[in-house]
Amino acid sequence: MSALDVTGLSIHHASGREPVRDLSFTLAPGERLGLIGESGSGKSLTALAVMGLLPAGMTARGSVLLGGTQVIGTPDRRLNRVRGRAAAAVFQEPLTAMDPLMRVGRQLAGPIRRRHGLRGARLRDAVRSALAEVRLPERATAAYPHELSGGQRQRAAIAMALACEPDLLIADEPTTALDVTVQAEILALLDGLVAGRGMALLFISHDLAVIAEVADRVVVLKDGSMVESGRTRDIVREPRHAYTRSLVDSAWALEGELDRLAP
């Protein structure tokens, strides 16, 4: 069974607009797929539709099979049993997933307790090892989210997503708000965690260089439609669509610029 099977997904807005049109892609267990496109191309709405979390006024048509469960048209209370286990998400701004008034350790304890039924000292140990897994120091347990740096907050949000032991991790621009060194650390962390746990990964970014680092295959979105898909290596070497070519050219131009400035 696929970790995710999206067929003919369209997203409609009450105004009559269709920000995502007829999108299809599949993710096998343990596979890593990148979704790339410029701002407004429909990447985030696709991620939300996969989780059954579209904002009010938006509806999805087509089919989204998440771990074998049809997401489209399924009531929230049933999807709640699927979310977390079949898929968990991390977003650009980790604070969206965190309660600003609750210490990090307690926030992490919630999903761990629900998933594993642990209490007391065993729960505290599990929280400690979840923090260690994302390379956060033990003292982060007692911190409020605003007391952590942006990179540390993203690590905590990743730990919360992983606490549910999902088969699929959806990462929507998880490094975009971070500075370049921290970005590289978070990417390396995600890479190791996804490999170590054998999770599938849907990685969303507007940055081809970032996608190339983590994804085996890529789907290119433009104005809500897929213009190209294939193995990342093939797409970087031989883009077929003019839009993909422009993404590849600008990624190489940046690389060239860095080479030129190198001592």
Ligand SMILES: Nc1ncnc2c1ncn2[C@@H]1O[C@H](COP(=O)(O)OP(=O)(O)OP(=O)(O)O)[C@@H](O)[C@H]1O
């Ligand atoms: N809640 C909403 N209500 C109305 N329109 C929306 C809503 N969310 C997104 N849109 C519109 O849908 C389109 C796709 O948005 P989406 O956020 O999926 O793009 P994106 O590719 O993720 O862009 P970015 O990289 O900037 O996040 C855009 O035109 C956006 O303005």
